Amino acid sequence: MSVENNVFMVRENMPSPEQWLDAIKSQGFEMEMDTDFDVEKHEGFLPCKYKGADAGFEYYAEWVDIAELLEEDLLTDDEARQLGERTFLVSLVTGSDYREYMTSMIASAVLCSLSDGMFAEGGEPPFIMASESVKWARDCIPEIEKAF
Numbered sequence: 001m002s003v004e005n006n007v008f009m010v011r012e013n014m015p016s017p018e019q020w021l022d023a024i025k026s027q028g029f030e031m032e033m034d035t036d037f038d039v040e041k042h043e044g045f046l047p048c049k050y051k052g053a054d055a056g057f058e059y060y061a062e063w064v065d066i067a068e069l070l071e072e073d074l075l076t077d078d079e080a081r082q083l084g085e086r087t088f089l090v091s092l093v094t095g096s097d098y099r100e101y102m103t104s105m106i107a108s109a110v111l112c113s114l115s116d117g118m119f120a121e122g123g124e125p126p127f128i129m130a131s132e133s134v135k136w137a138r139d140c141i142p143e144i145e146k147a148f
Contacts, residue, residue, distance in 0.1 A: 003101055004093045004123035005108040008064070011088040013115035014039050024110045027134055031106050039090075046092075048103040057104040058093040079125045086118055098147040105144070109137035 015023065017035035024031050032049040040061050048056040064087050069075045075083070090111060092104040105121070112119035112133040119128040121136075128136050 002093050002095055003104070004091050005104050006120040006123050007090045007092075007108050007112045007115065007117045008083050008086040008120070008127075009088050009090070009112075009115035009117035010085055011063075013117070014088060014090070015111070015114050020107070020111060020114065023114050024106060027110055029106045029110070029137075031103055033103070033107060048100075048107070050099050050102050050106075053099060055097070055099040055103040057100055057107070058091075060091045060093070062089050062091075063087055064089045075125070079127065082127055083118055091123075098144055102141070102144050105140060106137050109133040 017033070017037055017039065021033050021035050024033065030051045034047045037046065037059070043060055044058060046056050046059040047054070066075070066080050066083055066087060070077070070080050092108050094100040094104045108119055108121070109128070110133070111117065112128065113130050116130045118130070119133050121128060
């Protein structure tokens with residue numbers, strides 16, 4: 001089983017890996033992330049640490065066609081309106097390891113906040129808004145840590 005966290009954004013709002021990690025740390029999350037990757041071209045595992053322990057997630061970036069998502073009934077008209085011009089999609093994917101899921105969740109929430117994105121936890125709407133994403137992640141931490 002895999003869990004996919006998706007962040008839709010305007011491409012110009014995508015931070016560099018270093019800016020992304022700086023934001024994760026400035027929000028007080030105890031997470032490290034490899035920053036030696038190209039945000040558009042990298043595909044595959046991105047090593048991370050959570051509270052000093054190895055973790056990470058699969059990273060993928062792509063352009064999406066909102067009209068196509070509507071045609072395939074993957075979005076409602078309202079969800080498509082919410083996305084607007086956010087056609088750059090970053091997907092962070094994990095398996096059943098909760099420590100890896102923790103890094104994916106934190107990284108997605110902070111990326112959403114930094115990029116004024118829309119966060120689809122678990123890969124599907126309803127969207128978590130940029131203004132709510134970091135608080136949402138903080139609220140999830142205690143429950144996820146119980147599963148370690």
